[in-house]
Amino acid sequence: MEQETSKITFNISKEKNFSEWYSEIIAKAELADLRYNVKGFLVFQPWSVEVMEIMYDILESILKRKGHRPYWFPAVIPEENFKKESEHIKGFTPQVFWITEAGNEKFNEKLALRPTSETAMYQMYSLWIRSYRDLPFKAYQRAQVWRYETKATRPFIRSREFYWVETHNCFATRKDSELQIKEDMETTYELLFDNLCVPSIFLERPQWDKFPGAITTSAADTLMPDGKMIQLPSTHLLGQGFAKVFDIKFKDNDKKEKYVWQTCYGPAISRIFAGLISWHGDDKGLVYPFKVSPIQIIIVPIYKTENKTKVIKKSMALKKKLAKEGFRVNIDLNETKPGEKFYFWEMKGVPLRLEVGEREINDKEYILFLRDENRKIKVDEEKLTKLIHDEGKKFDERLKKKTKEKFESSIVSAKTKEEIKKAVDSKKIAKINFCSLEKDGEKCAEVIEKEINAEVRGKKIENEEKPSGKCVICGKPAKVVVYIARSY
Amino acid sequence: MEQETSKITFNISKEKNFSEWYSEIIAKAELADLRYNVKGFLVFQPWSVEVMEIMYDILESILKRKGHRPYWFPAVIPEENFKKESEHIKGFTPQVFWITEAGNEKFNEKLALRPTSETAMYQMYSLWIRSYRDLPFKAYQRAQVWRYETKATRPFIRSREFYWVETHNCFATRKDSELQIKEDMETTYELLFDNLCVPSIFLERPQWDKFPGAITTSAADTLMPDGKMIQLPSTHLLGQGFAKVFDIKFKDNDKKEKYVWQTCYGPAISRIFAGLISWHGDDKGLVYPFKVSPIQIIIVPIYKTENKTKVIKKSMALKKKLAKEGFRVNIDLNETKPGEKFYFWEMKGVPLRLEVGEREINDKEYILFLRDENRKIKVDEEKLTKLIHDEGKKFDERLKKKTKEKFESSIVSAKTKEEIKKAVDSKKIAKINFCSLEKDGEKCAEVIEKEINAEVRGKKIENEEKPSGKCVICGKPAKVVVYIARSY
Incomplete structure (x- = not known):
């Protein structure tokens, strides 16, 4: 389907509404169509899929560089496997889609459509891992998962089918597995910030909010424009719980049989995409980072009947030149007015627009529009590819600077319940001294939830902050500095 | 898990067994592990996944170049959609996995786990396509599909879950849709032969063997070493049948409302992989084409204690140099003997091996082993990257030449039933004059199946061959030249 330039411009205040x-x-x-006739399922359209494909490429190449290898595991899991780890089954059962028949045959044992793959993968791990030489074992798969969400679904943010990568790793020692959590944190920042210009903070979750079956769960949280946090990639220190039920043992250096230590990590590409568009978009529509935009440069030819051939010919030549340099470039040849094309591609979030008219051709100097700053600059034809390269880089650097500053200024210290409320009411994240993220702190978290309608998201795991004084809620000595926000 | 050099060599006659x-x-x-505890499902391991990922990249980039755009549709399809097209439901129902519950809730309407996506996609098409300006509409998705196969499953060739791409396209006229079938044929040859060095013949299937709901089905068939054909990508001229039940209409140039003409095309990556390894492998193991091998060059350092550091240092430097040029290169640093490493990587099918010893370092001339020909040549250090580039190209050219010759010589003309039998008994494809691929030819096909245990695969669609004389089976005037083979 040809991209059609629409006549209606987009204009909605992102901050206000x-x-x-x-x-x-x-x-x-046209990012997704919500009219598919199964509740909670949606159709992802090219303008989101093309970005998510690039995100997959980036993430998978980081994982491979760090020694993870790709597997494809079945999408179905026998009920028997699923029931092996008691916390896991308790946590996930309400969310599982079950396949109970095929053709005209009813199954004796039903099959889970994977909501996550621990119980599919770990029985195989027990067949594969034998010796300390097999460790670390670092595997990942690119996959979809399905969860029968009971909370309200929201496109890209929470749906009953989502697209992710899951890594599942085994180590000889607890220490090694803990280092993997740090590596996952770095991978997350590299993906989110270095490539997508999306800021986040990596927090270890309270004990009452961890992944079913894990020792600890840590996750990158980012802030949406409405002041609510969403969880982006999460990583779980699984300990030896799954290893024991799935019998994943190795013969160590010292000849002793030991259970492996495990971690798993699950970046949900479709949800990260939600963060991406929400951070960068503005009242005119989307703003895609140069690095991941399906079209990095849109060429708009500006012509009259008498010079149409000349202008289009030149535009095509410029497109070819830029494409040859590896840029993702397109040209809008629709029979609509330049102004309409401008609006359309601005709404679509294409970072750079090259305007080609007769004067520009004669002057050998073109106009380059920068979507994020709504600003035009002139670029010399001679140096075009170099300048586009530089402007692309600068584009993403500006996004990073802007989002980082905004995110950092959104975190405010609070010393009282009122200050917490004031912070989250003004779409911010409150940082407070808190009694405990262990079981005994849950009551204070409940107070925060009930009275302020906000959530204890957890504590930093890098440069862990020292608490001082008392818990803002209960007044007992503070053991930890935690972050509090509203959430989806 | 580290690649471990095994001590046992591989040696099985591919032709005989x-x-x-x-x-x-x-x-x-380690291409796939068949021990997963759901029948017909398997775990794909890195050494196959890494090739299939490259195959996906190649295929998707061809499709994009030809104007298809990527979508992600839900994996679940309501029973109601599924039942709309009567032929389709009849053909697929015996193979459908059904989801009937989630959490603790039983569904009123069950959901099909997609066996193919027509009935998921076309209801959306009816919302999207309005005008002749929206046509051609060419979409694809990279996806898994699930089919409850009753035939014997076989890894990569036939399993209950497989990996494919499906394109679904709409056109204004029958003619346009027929041209798409030709384009799909070219895409198929480009993928299979130009990139994977796998020969095939594109045949239009008999009417009694077409896709449920299609006017015609055409597919690329290739020959396995045991003389059986397998179907690789297939493409279907759907006509207006689905358009009518899913109400996909457009307002044409002449202001009239018309139903679209549709095609769909489904290359199964996992099955093509089966063809790839079966064609190129030999008695020592796999042979991967240079273009798609996860490791294109394996460097094996050959050292004694006294020169270990020097040899390894140089090997690492060579690896870095080649990696920088964009080659997929690795170095085997295991503490095993060079001979074992040779066997291991030959079994794994790595096309080129670079042997680095002290003498080679001093002479600035290395030994390059060519997996397909079991032959060593010398390569000059100065020209290393250029030579590797050339040898990689030559490697794939040799594979193409060899497989093409073999495939072409496997097709023999047969004038009697006995000659057909002789051909298929000697693992070949028989080409015969035949009465008809319409309904009235089915009886003759049944004779061939019953008496010779072989199948009428169809007729060529490019350079269609003129029949002469009579049908080899019934003696009526021949209307078509068909190809006959055993099959999976």
Whole structure:
């Protein structure tokens, strides 16, 4: 289907009406169609898929560089496997889709459509891992998972089918597995910030909010324009719980049989995409980072009947030149007015627009529009590819600077319940001294949830902060500095 | 898990014991593990996944170049959709996995786990396509599909879960849709032969063997070493049948509302992989084409205690140099003998091996082993990257020449039933004059199946051959030249 330039411009305040902005831009930019006739399932359209494909490429190449190898495991898991780890089954059972028949045959044992793959993968690990020489064992798969969410679904953020990567890793010692958590944190920052210009903070979750079957869960949280946090990739220190039920043992250096220590990590590409568009978009529509935009440069020819051939010919030549340099470039040849094309591609979030008219051709100097700053600059034809390269880089650097500053200024210290409330009411994250993230702190978290409608998201795991004084809620000595926010 | 050099060498005659060869190499080279505890489902391991990922990249880039755009549709399809097209439901129902519950809730309407996506996609098409300007509409998705196969499953060739791409396209006229079938044929040859060095013949299937709901089905068939054909990508001229039940209409140039003409095309990556390893492998194991091998060059350092540091240092430097040029290169640093490493990587099918010893370092001339020909040549250090580039190209050219010659010589003309039998008994494809691929020819096909245990695969669609004389089976005037072979 040809990209058609629409006559209606997009104009919704992202800050004031985020919910409306989010729904409207998904429809307008054709990111996803929500009219599929199964609740909670949606159709992802090219303008989101093409970005998510690039995100997959980036993530998978980071994982491979760090020694993970790709597997494809079945999407179905026998009920028997699923029931092996008691916490896991308790946590996931309410969310599992079950396959109970095929053709005209009813199954004796039903099959789970994977909500996550621990119980599919670990029985195989027990067949594969024999010796300390097999460790570390670092595997990943690119996959979809299905969860029968009971909470309200929201496109890209929470749906009953989502796209992710899951890594599942085994180590000889607890120490090694803990180092993997740090590596996952670095991978997360590399993906989110270095490549997608999305800021986040990596937090270890409270004990009452961890992954079913894990010792600890840590995750990158980012802030949406409406002041709510969403969880982006999470990583779990699984300990030896799964290893014991799935019998994953190795003969160590010292000839003794030992259970492996495990971790798993699950970046949900479709949810990260939600963070990406929400951070960078503005009232005119999407803003895609140069690095991941399916079209990095859109060429708009500006012509009259008498010079149409000349302008289009030159535009095509420029497209060819840029494509040859490896840029993702396109040219809008629709029979609509330049102004409409401008609006359309601005709404679509294409970072750079090259305007080609007769004067520009004669002057050998073109106009380059920078989507993020709504600003035009002139670029010399001679140095075009070099300049586009530089402007692409600068584009993403500006996004990073802007989002980082905004995110950092959103974190405020709070010393009282009122200050917490004030922070989250003004769409910010409150940082407070807190009694405990162990079981005994849960009551204070409940107070925060009940009275302020906000959530204890956890504590930093890098440069862990020292608490001082008392827990803002219960007044007992503070053991930890925690972050509090509203959430989806 | 580190690649470990095994002490046992692989040695099975592919021609004599193909079935054993196939099973053993899958286990030995760690392509897939068949011990997953759901029948017909298997775990794909890195040494196959890494090739299939490259195959996906190649295929998707061809499709994008030809104007297809990527979508992700849900994996679940309501029963109601599924039932809309009567032929389709009849053909697929016996193979469908059904989801009937989630959490603790039983569904009112069950959901099909997609066996193919027509009935998921076309209801959306009816929302999207409005005008002749929206046509051609060419979409694809990279996806898994699930089919409850009742025939014997066989890894990569036929399993209950497989990996494919499906394109689904709409056109204004029948003519346009027929041209798409030709384009799909070219895409198939480009993928299979130009990139994977796998020969095939593109045949239009008999009417009694078409896709449920299609006007015609055409597919690329290739020959396995045991003389059986397997179907690789297939493409279907759907006509307007689905358009009518899913109401996909457009307003044409002449202002009239018309139903679209549709095609769909489904290259199964995992099955093509089966063809790839079966064509190129030999009695020592796999042979991967240079273009798609996860490791294109394996460097084996050959050292004694006294020169170990020097040799390894140089090997690492060579690896870095080649990696920088974009080659997929690795170095085997295991503490095993060079001979064992040679066997191991030959079994794994790595096309080129670079041997680095002290003498080679001093002479600035290394030994390059060519896996397909079991032959060593010398390569000058100065020209290393250029030579590797050339040898990689030559490697794949040799594979193409060899497989093409073999495939072409496997097709023999037959004038009697006995000649057909002789051909298929000697693992060949028989070409015969035949009465008809319409309904009235089915009886003759049944004779061939019953008496010779072979199948009428169809007729060529490019350079269609003129029949002469009578049908080899019934003696009526021949209307078509068809190809006959044993099959899986």
